[in-house]
Amino acid sequence: MSTQKVTLAKSLNMGLRRAMEDDPKVLLMGEDVGKLGGVFRITDGLQKDFGEDRVIDSPLAESGIVGTAVGMALRGYRPVVEIQFDGFVYPAYDQIVCQVAKMSYRSKGRSRMPMVIRIPYGGGIGAVEHHSESPEAQFAHTPGLKVVTCSNPVDGYWMIQQAIACDDPVIFLEPKRQYHADKADLDTTATPAPLFTSRVVRRGTDVTLLAYGPMVKTAMKAAEAAATEGRSLEVIDLRTLSPLDMAPVLESVRRTGRAVVAHEAHVNLGLGAELSARITEQCFYSLEAPVLRVGGFDTPYPASRIEEDFLPDLDRVLDAVDRSMEF
């Protein structure tokens, strides 16, 4: 039987392994990804099995990692690079937004960038500064990039393979506090949903709750808690942040008339702002309340002893649900 219980960390590792087995052009590169298997062990054992030419320990320079990966992609490889922590992606920002994102456009499609940039992201692990950030909006705002995030082990396994197979550059955001949190049944013979699709993960009738990555678990718990009070929340795991898959969102909001968006990233100009604008533009006459947003406050990420106050939790999500219902 091909079903097994795995964590997100394990499923990503399995997905990377399978992608490397399927395509000899797939290379992994990053800091500590070789012998150590990455600081989160996502690449554990891969260098041993695929060799140092395919699993490359890099110098400590993020622009160097992404910039050389551009060259490898131009040479016909499919590099998968690991940025060790979300807050360390910024030294590579120029290479990502000016080079990776624009290469296809600049070359009129002659030079593709089939590259995956894996970024462990989000908070809740008690880390020091620059280790808990949610930079997704920075990349979703950049034409030429595609941005996805997985919320559970099953999606992790399939989405990483689909991202690697994609001919466009994909920013692949991994909710680091979920890496070792839960196990799920993974059937490696199943047929996955297409990569750039959102998914309704809980049916409901009163309010549509939009979440992704680390917030999906919180949203599901909020829906369970709300159910005990007689409220029926529909939860959508967005999965893809750029492009957005609006069809299931719009269909849901037209039924419920209410939407709450929850993410760890700062609220100001976050994904919630874009979702709110699109829902308003396309569901205006279905709305019973304005779209509400719950997110990290517009402060730098705080010291970890108070990070649980910064991060939206079950109660703050339900507070927003209450406000939506009372509007």
Add this chain to the structure above:
Amino acid sequence: MSPDSTFGPDLVEVFGPSQSDGGPELVQLLTPEGERVHHPEFDMDFSAEQLRGFYRDMVLTRRIDTEATALQRHGELGIWAQLLGQEAAQIGAGRALRTQDHVFPTYREHGVAWCKGVDPLKLLGLFRGVDHGAWDPEENHFGLYTIVIGAQTLHATGYAMGMQRDGVVGTGDPERDAAVIAHFGDGASSQGDVNEAFIFAASYNAPVVFFCQNNQWAISEPIERQTRIPLYQRALGFGFPGVRVDGNDVLATYAVTQAALQRARDGQGPTFVEAYTYRMGAHTTTDDPTRYRLSDDVESWKLKDPIARVEVYLRRNGLVDDAFIAGVKDEADDLGARLREGCKAMPDPQPLDMFDHVYAEMTDELAAQRDGFAAYLESFEGADR
């Protein structure tokens, strides 16, 4: 400020005094006066055919440059990045390349593009504003012009790492072994990406030649603002050889680049080549160098013109006659005419073209934006789109 000689060795002791003429380490095979000189390490024989070829390449490259500059003055180009004075550095480096060697240029490598067989008309498209430089990078092994200073040196290094994995380095087969050349300038040498490229290339022993045209100026900033030691000496700190060559001497540039490329193809890793030259023109057609540099400097470099010294050598040794020189001039005139006509005939892209090639697979949301814009355009009375 002067180097602190109380801490560690004096910089002047280690590296020698700063030399405005390139210094004693400058590799030269043909003097500004057209005298053939010899070098213990980089000497080589050139056939008359080769020398005439260099001359022709440089004259035609200069014509591309002057023609494009004129086209900018006539409003046909938005801007042009001039290479006047750097013809030898580019032709020497460009002719040292084999077909399979891959170039990562800045936005000024018009001479290298010429050597690689890229139609100069295609270079004009970027500066006219009809595209972002859309030649096929793999067709001629000549990458797209890169505007962000130094970013391409990392691409070059990664491409070279790909060559290592493709098994086209150090096989001993001259038809198979390949290398990468990364072009950049003295200003770029201060960029983090360039320094990271040095580190990655050294760490993986990547087959890449870092070819720096030190033309003394980064727009208005002199070389002294970028470095306190001769640039080529930086290579030592990264763990690979650095050579300073007379960038106005096409023979020396060819010889040094050829040796560096061969090291790379043989699997011996990166080399830094500093082509010591001078930007005779402005940074671009929007720049005004009279605001920041002395005309005396420019005059002194005119005496080191890269084309004049080759012509003197060819004539003195009876390797060309007037008919040959006139023939090259006619060829340049024809090229100029073709560029003028071709540039003006270049069609503007259509508004909806802007939506093409953002992605390999266009997203539904972008397609919807494009369709919406198309409908908007069509809504105007008399719209013919």
